Amino acid sequence: MENHNLNEKQKKAVEFEGQHLLVLAGAGTGKTRCIVGRAAYLIEQGVPPDKIQILTFTKRSANEIVERVKASLSSNQAQSLNGSTFHSWCNQLLVRYPNLFGASGYTVIDPDDQLSVMKMVCGDQIIEYKGIRIKPQQLIDIYSYGRNTRQNLSHAIRELVYKGRVDDETTDEIDIIRPKIEVLLKAYQTKKGEGRYIDYDDLLLIVANRLRNDAQAREILSEQIKHLLIDEFQDTNPLQWFLLEPFLQIAKFYCVGDDAQSIYSFRGADFKNVHLFKSRVPDSEVMILDKNYRSTQEILDLSNWLIDQSPLDYNKQLVAARGQGQLPKLINVGSQWEEANFIAEHILENFTEKNKQFTDHLILSKSSYYTKPLQAVFIQKKIPYVTYGGRKFMEAAHIKDVIAALRVVNNHLDEIGWMRFLTFWDGIGEVKAGKYIAKLVSYDNPLQCAQNLADVIGGVEGETISDIYNTIYLNSGNVKVALQEAYSRMEKSLAFKYRKDWEEKRKSDFPVLEMLGDNYASIGQLISEGILENAKQLNGEPVLEGSQLSTSEIKDHVIISTVHSAKGLEAEVCYVLNVSPKVYPSAWNLGSEEKIEEDRRVLYVALTRAKNELLITRDTNSISTVHKTNAAGFSSNYFLEELPKHLTEQLVNPYTLGKPRDISKPNDLDLSFGMDFS
């Protein structure tokens, strides 16, 4: 049982008897263990599991925590324990209490759909002022940032459009463009209402507002929720706090977090909320865990050094309970290819000669984009891997095409869905579709749509579209069948539309989609919960997370993850990719100390994932660039610029010979030999 492995401080935290607690726990000090232990402890103390709600930021960590709680208890004690993300939790509440929140027949829209709505609203209007052009995407960003930080529009504009500049000129400009933006944002809100769309932020806001304004609502929920266990508390933003605050009267809060691992400020998170905890939460206590059980001291020395370089004070010096190990290694590479090759060879060597499994390896990258050459090399060398982070299964264009067909049956007012579904067909563009949609949304219900669809559109397309709509309508009770029927009727067109990579990539997603659909009781559930659900990729193949449905049987695999998706992960051997100047920190973050410091925390999170071996790769090209820049008198800010020699071991890439042969093309022929120009 997990509880028995707890140290004294952890045990004290797990068995906390007061009202509200914040556990400030550094990386690897047992944050997850603490939350798992707490849940198990409460259940053992007789708290019904369904009165405990665990909140996390990713579906994966929610699942993992729940699984670990279950594993630590005997029999099915924790069967009804709930673990979810903030968003899916709110969605569950909306589904469970439709009358309480006044939400039914809605469609949850993802950021892509948000953009579509905003584009509709904007039409061909463009906000332009003094060379600053604000596009629909930026309007969405402003809107979301404002709501997540619970700051006013001017502030959001200042942060996002003017990079947080505070001067009179900027203020004047904001005063001029603000009303224009305001008009569009309000139009967006109206449109959302008409389509019964709920965006991610709405999920939280609907629940929060109701609870704040309605004592009866609080009373109902207070029966349901006695304990809130909140993971990664340093990443909660003002909107999430706005949601949580009313629960202070209802439930006991048990929060764990680490200010040095706050990496979500782009979503409005402010790690200072952990410092404010005691003053904001009456009757609360704070406990600190600082003994690291994950890594060897050398890895922590490097991490400690990094965070110590920061002008901010995190009060953090992690001490390894496990003692000494090997020095982290620093490898200079000449290109992404070389980097990928080095890692692949190193992993293969570990696998074949050192008796390690693929699972023992974790590769961390700041952006999922940067991970592509690596995936190419892994496929080539047949190294099994999964990726965390990056494009979600449900966000892929071909999946959204089929989902759109189901969306319009579920909610015939869904103009975004109609637009996607109708323009999918040859010969129907935005204009025609717009005209059809105007008619379709004037009907009272989907049945009327089903009956009139063929006439509204007319022709062969009308027949096809109507046929699909009606089939889905008739099968709306069985999501899997509805998906199958829709897909079989759309397959030909899909194959044509995506002919470039249909066979290789996209076709195989549909069996997975059908399996996914099988998990949901209704179309509505699929499009709200399914959209919030993560799926991961296994060697390019989509796999449903946390389910037995995976199409592949390979269990032993390397994990490639973005740092953001890697919170809570750990591995024997960790590779941190591309720790180069202009990346750590990002070139586009120079100028904002806050953003630079956030990048520092990102690197800190990455470094502290490693248990025994830490390998850091960096690009020699950008290193030389920086030295040039320095010569020109600019400071580089590169985090490893002044890295003390004794903290790492510099390693020469031993595998450089493994580079692909076909690098030189015919016109690269070097004819400069045989002549001495001295």
Next chain:
DNA sequence: TTATTCACATTTTTT
């Protein structure tokens, strides 16, 4: 009005 093509830019990070 729609479909295709070409040039261009453009890269966090997540729900």
Next chain:
DNA sequence: ATGTGAATAA
């Protein structure tokens, strides 16, 4: 390398 946006052809 990929996707978006604008220009052009059908």
